[in-house]
Amino acid sequence: MKTFISIILVYLSIITVNAQSLGIIESKNSSDIYNLFKQKNITVHFYNDDFAIISGEYKDHLQYSILEENGFDNEFKYFIQYANEKELLKIKESISEIGEILYTNKTISILKISKKSISQFKPIKNDALVYFDENAAFIADEKKSKFNSELSYNDDISSMLTEVNTDSIESTISYLSSFTTRDCYSAEVITALHWISSKFESYGLSITTQSLSGYGIPSFNVIATQVGETNPDEYVIVGGHADSRSSDATAPGADDNASGVAGVLEIARILSENTYDRTIIYCTFSGEEYGLFGSKYFATDFRNNDKNIIGYVNLDMIGYKASSQSLHTSLIYPSSAKDLADYYRTICSIYLPNFGVIDGTLIAGSSDHASFNNYGYMGIFPFEDVNNYSPYIHSSNDIIGLSVNSLELAENLTSAALATVASLGISSSNVTSSDNGVKSNDFRIYPNPATTDLNISFDNQHVTHVEIYNIIGELMIKKTIEASGIINVSELTTGTYFVKLVSKDYSSVRKCIIKGN
Numbered sequence: 001m002k003t004f005i006s007i008i009l010v011y012l013s014i015i016t017v018n019a020q021s022l023g024i025i026e027s028k029n030s031s032d033i034y035n036l037f038k039q040k041n042i043t044v045h046f047y048n049d050d051f052a053i054i055s056g057e058y059k060d061h062l063q064y065s066i067l068e069e070n071g072f073d074n075e076f077k078y079f080i081q082y083a084n085e086k087e088l089l090k091i092k093e094s095i096s097e098i099g100e101i102l103y104t105n106k107t108i109s110i111l112k113i114s115k116k117s118i119s120q121f122k123p124i125k126n127d128a129l130v131y132f133d134e135n136a137a138f139i140a141d142e143k144k145s146k147f148n149s150e151l152s153y154n155d156d157i158s159s160m161l162t163e164v165n166t167d168s169i170e171s172t173i174s175y176l177s178s179f180t181t182r183d184c185y186s187a188e189v190i191t192a193l194h195w196i197s198s199k200f201e202s203y204g205l206s207i208t209t210q211s212l213s214g215y216g217i218p219s220f221n222v223i224a225t226q227v228g229e230t231n232p233d234e235y236v237i238v239g240g241h242a243d244s245r246s247s248d249a250t251a252p253g254a255d256d257n258a259s260g261v262a263g264v265l266e267i268a269r270i271l272s273e274n275t276y277d278r279t280i281i282y283c284t285f286s287g288e289e290y291g292l293f294g295s296k297y298f299a300t301d302f303r304n305n306d307k308n309i310i311g312y313v314n315l316d317m318i319g320y321k322a323s324s325q326s327l328h329t330s331l332i333y334p335s336s337a338k339d340l341a342d343y344y345r346t347i348c349s350i351y352l353p354n355f356g357v358i359d360g361t362l363i364a365g366s367s368d369h370a371s372f373n374n375y376g377y378m379g380i381f382p383f384e385d386v387n388n389y390s391p392y393i394h395s396s397n398d399i400i401g402l403s404v405n406s407l408e409l410a411e412n413l414t415s416a417a418l419a420t421v422a423s424l425g426i427s428s429s430n431v432t433s434s435d436n437g438v439k440s441n442d443f444r445i446y447p448n449p450a451t452t453d454l455n456i457s458f459d460n461q462h463v464t465h466v467e468i469y470n471i472i473g474e475l476m477i478k479k480t481i482e483a484s485g486i487i488n489v490s491e492l493t494t495g496t497y498f499v500k501l502v503s504k505d506y507s508s509v510r511k512c513i514i515k516g517n
């Protein structure tokens, strides 16, 4: 009888597998989307905070539209295309012979393109295509990466930040944008990728390449690795795409994305001079413009081998600033990567207090961080202003001067990513299990804002002294204190300051406002 029941069960499960339709689920609530992972009869293939592509039998209450009655068709490749109505008309026209639009709403469409004709499929816009396939997506395991919110100021990181050099960033952008194109199907991108590889090599890093021929793309990813000293199986990753695209005769791709590659190389140049607990990987991907292929390959490979990525920081377009804007980053991330986004914000407040971090939502496209998030890792995308990004991308005008017009922004976005990666590279910068608590100088300051006296109280018995820095990092006050202390700040002018509490092993920083007399 038992055998009989299990035979029936096997039979039933075969039927369900065969009846897998492919569909899209939409919700304004990201937890609705994340809860799909708990449902037994469906497989999630791609997701973000607003929608998910699933196969299986969906019977719940969310908005569900069928894309294909019989699931994935082997003769076709599937893409999410970010496009508005006007762009969609162009896309419709361009794919009429080679595929079709399965679904469309205000911001995205789902396309299927015949595998036989895939070489004729040219993206209308850059950074707006995401390829998906039968592979199952994963959701980030919140328990695995718990970030330490009480971060301590680290002198090594601070001194590495002084090494970030705009000349070095500019020369990389200048060289990479001198190629006629870096289209992932071109011969030129291969030369560019070899050059990037030799740069990483000159920093003493070990290089591997990942061929994208499985996706029909003749170029490859360049991966540079710096093995961690104590936790080599935990990975901190920074990357950006090296390919470019344009509908003009040339695709210099200075901002999109020679700038991001320049940031990654600069971070590698500086971080490679030190050692870290965790393994740091510097990536430059190809095939981003045609559907995030390079990062999908990388993230799939790490997921299939169950590797532990602590966090991924994506650099894609870091050099354009509209004249009206303040110096800041638009931080893009799905809610599943919120902890890493908060970590980045804390890092900026400690090391780059003048560099604002504003949450941004990218509705017109995506980038390589999406691949990491889709395979269960946390990926964030610190971007130039999301509402005023370079208007010159995917054209022959994506050049230095016009489209990369703020090396100061590029420097700040590079520095913020460097400090985040370096800090995550130190194993005590986050805890992977709750019993592995991090000791720190937890301390309180009050009143804040302060006028004459600033009170400092703390529990750590080994505190030696307090230092107060102004916003540009000049030491204004240094004072030895015991159990708790009162510091006279009446000499300081009105403004933002950083109070650093130093003990034998740790130091911590708090921001404070002084309202001068």
Ligand SMILES: [Zn+2]
Binding pocket: 127, 241, 256, 257, 288, 316, 317, 367
């Ligand atoms: Zn890009």
